[in-house]
Amino acid sequence: MKPVKLTESVEFLCVNHFNRKLFDALIPLPQGTSYNSYLVRGKDKTAIIDAADPEKAGVLLDYLREEKKIDYIIAQHAEQDHSGGIVTLLEKCPAAMVVTNPKCKEFLMSHLHVQAEKFIEVKDGEELDLGGKKLRFIYTPWVHWPETMCTWLESDGVLFTCDFFGSHLATPNPFSDPEDVYEPMKRYYAEIMMPFRQQVKANLEKIAGLPAGFICPSHGPVHKGQMPGKVKEYYTDWAVSAPKNKVVLAYVSMHGSTFVLVNRLLSRLQELGVHVEKLNLEDVDTGRLAMSLVDAATIVVGTPMVLAGAHPKAIYAASLVSVLRPKAKWLGIIGSFGWGGKLVESLSCALGAFKAEVLPPVLVKGLPLEADLVKVDELAAEIAKKHASLA
Numbered sequence: 269m270k271p272v273k274l275t276e277s278v279e280f281l282c283v284n285h286f287n288r289k290l291f292d293a294l295i296p297l298p299q300g301t302s303y304n305s306y307l308v309r310g311k312d313k314t315a316i317i318d319a320a321d322p323e324k325a326g327v328l329l330d331y332l333r334e335e336k337k338i339d340y341i342i343a344q345h346a347e348q349d350h351s352g353g354i355v356t357l358l359e360k361c362p363a364a365m366v367v368t369n370p371k372c373k374e375f376l377m378s379h380l381h382v383q384a385e386k387f388i389e390v391k392d393g394e395e396l397d398l399g400g401k402k403l404r405f406i407y408t409p410w411v412h413w414p415e416t417m418c419t420w421l422e423s424d425g426v427l428f429t430c431d432f433f434g435s436h437l438a439t440p441n442p443f444s445d446p447e448d449v450y451e452p453m454k455r456y457y458a459e460i461m462m463p464f465r466q467q468v469k470a471n472l473e474k475i476a477g478l479p480a481g482f483i484c485p486s487h488g489p490v491h492k493g494q495m496p497g498k499v500k501e502y503y504t505d506w507a508v509s510a511p512k513n514k515v516v517l518a519y520v521s522m523h524g525s526t527f528v529l530v531n532r533l534l535s536r537l538q539e540l541g542v543h544v545e546k547l548n549l550e551d552v553d554t555g556r557l558a559m560s561l562v563d564a565a566t567i568v569v570g571t572p573m574v575l576a577g578a579h580p581k582a583i584y585a586a587s588l589v590s591v592l593r594p595k596a597k598w599l600g601i602i603g604s605f606g607w608g609g610k611l612v613e614s615l616s617c618a619l620g621a622f623k624a625e626v627l628p629p630v631l632v633k634g635l636p637l638e639a640d641l642v643k644v645d646e647l648a649a650e651i652a653k654k655h656a657s658l659a
Contacts, residue, residue, distance in 0.1 A: 269330045271307060272442045272490075274482055275424040277401050280490055281305040281316075281331045283324045284438040291349075291436065295459050296553040299452055300438030303349055304486050305331075306428055308421060310398025315340035315367070317419055317428050318486050322352030329356065337361065340388075340396065342403065343368040344430040345416045346375035350486050355380055367396060369407060371415035392417075406474065408432060410467035412460050418475065425481035431460060432471065433499045435488030444489040446498055451559075452488060453499065457506050458558035462592045468507040472500065511565035511595050513655045515542055518557060519570030520549040520581045525604035528636050529644055530570045533602060536648035542655055549581040557585060561594040565658055566651050567624070569615060573605035577614030586618035593622060598654050600647060601629040604636070627651070 271279035286300040303320040305328060316338050320328045332338070338361040343351055346368075354376065358364060366376065367388045376382045390396065392407040404420040411432050419428040435444075435452035461468055483491040483499060491499050515537055521527035530546070537544050545560045561567065567589060571582035578586075582603075589596075599619070603611055612629050630647055632640045 269327070271331055274306075274484070274490065274492075275426065277309050277424055278421065278426050278482075278484075279307040279309075280442055280484065281307060281328065282442060283320045283327045284440075285321070285324060286438040288438075291459075294554065295436075296555050297436050298553070298555070299436065301436040301487055302438050304484065304488075304490075305353075306484055307335075308398060308401060308403065310401035312399030313339040315342055315396070315398060315403065316357065317342040318344055318350045318430070319353035319357055321349040322356070325353040325356040328353050329360065332360065338364045339398075340364060341366045342419055342428075343372055343376060344419060344428065344486070345413060346372045346379055347413060348379065350430070351376060351380060354382060358382070358386065369405070369415055369417055372417070375415060408471040408474065410464045411471050412464055420478055420480075425479055426484060427475065427478055427480040427482065427496075428484045429475075430486050432485060433483050433491065433503065434460075434485035437488040439489060442490055444491045444495050444499075446495070449489060449495075450502070453502060454506065454562060455555045455559050456487065457503065458562050458592065459555055461507070462558070462562060462594060465507045465593070465595065468503060472503055472507070476500075506562050509563075510658060511597060512563045513541070513543055513658055514564045515544045515566045515568055515651060516560045516564040516596075517544050517546045517568045517570065518549055518552075518560075518582075518585050519547070520572070520579045521570070522572045522574075522579070525632060525635050526570050526572045526602070529602045529604070529630065529632065529640070532636075532641050532644045533568065533570075533648055536645050537651060540648060540652035542648075542652050549579075549585055554588065557588060558592055561589065561592060561596065564594065564596050565655055566598040566600065567594070567596045568600035568602060568651075571601075571603045571611065571615070573603065573609045573611050576609035578603070578611050578618075583614060583618045586615050587620075590618065590620035590622045596624055598627055598651065599624040600627040600651065602631070602644065602647070603629075604632045604634065606634070
C-alpha cells in the first residue's frame, strides 16, 4: 500500500474499516470508519502522527513496509482507535519515542502498558524540530477526551486535528467533498462532540488564526482547498449558533393512541411554520436520533405507558438526550396510558440533569377524544410561540 502525498513533507496513511458496524459497541456505522495516520518528514527526523486501531495495525505496517526508521510517534489521543498500534510500531521501531502530553502519557501507560522511559512529554505550544519542519502541539482538551491535542505544521499549512472535524466514513477518496462528507461529519459531531459544545467553541477559537491549507483528522477524509473553511463553519453552526426553528418528535406507539397524538402535533406544527423531524423510536438508529438533536429548539417525546412508566425505547431516547446535552431550549411529553402510572416521572428521571424548560404534558387515557386533540393543538401553539423568540 502507498500513502497519499499531501505535501513534500507529509504523507496520509488511511486505514479504512469498511465493514465495521458499531463504534464503542453502541454507535452504528452505516458508512464504516477509518483510522488515519500521517508521516511527517524533516531533514533529520521522521514522525508518525497517530497509530490506528489495534485491529488494523497490520494495515498500518503494510504502509510502513519500506520505512527504515521512525524517530517519533506522536500520540494526540489515548483512545485505542488512535493509539492501539503504538505497541506494534514500537516493536518495529524500538528506538522510536512516543511524544505526547502528560495526561495522555498517563492514559497510555495504563491502557497500553507503554513504559515511562519511552515518552517525551510536551507542553501546550511546545515545538518539536524534525529538521526544517517544526511540529507545534496545541492542547484541545475535551474534544473529546481530557488529553486530546492537535499538531500544527506551519511550514506546510497542515493542521492535524485528532477527532476534531472527523467523520466515521470509510472511502477510497482521500479528500472530502461537501456533498459526501456533511452528513457523516454531522453524525460524528452529534455522537462524539455534542456533549462538549462549550469546549468545542473554545477550541475553535484557539485554532481560528491558523492558516491551514489541509485539515487532517484521525477519522474520515482529509479536508483541503475550500473544505478547511467549510468544516469550521459546520462546527460553528452546530456548536455555537442558536438552535433552529425545529422540533424533534421522537415517539413509540404500541396500539395507536400515541400515534394519533403524534400525527396531530406534527400537522399543527407544520401549519404554524415549524419544521418537524419525526422519528419512530421503534427502529431509528442512535446516530440518526443524535443528528436530529444537534440544531433542534424543542424535543417532544411521545410514548405509551408500559406497566407504571414510559416505554423503554422512550426512556432510552431520554437517556440519550441526557448524555448528549443538545442545545434545545424546550421539552414536551405526549402520551397515552391504560390505567395509570408515572410516565412523566420516569422520563424525567431518564433526562437527568438536562436543562430545558418543560412544557405542560399532554397525557391521554386510552384513545384520544376531540378534547385531548385540542390540548395537542394548544401545545403546538405554545411551541410555535416559543420558537418565534429564536428569530
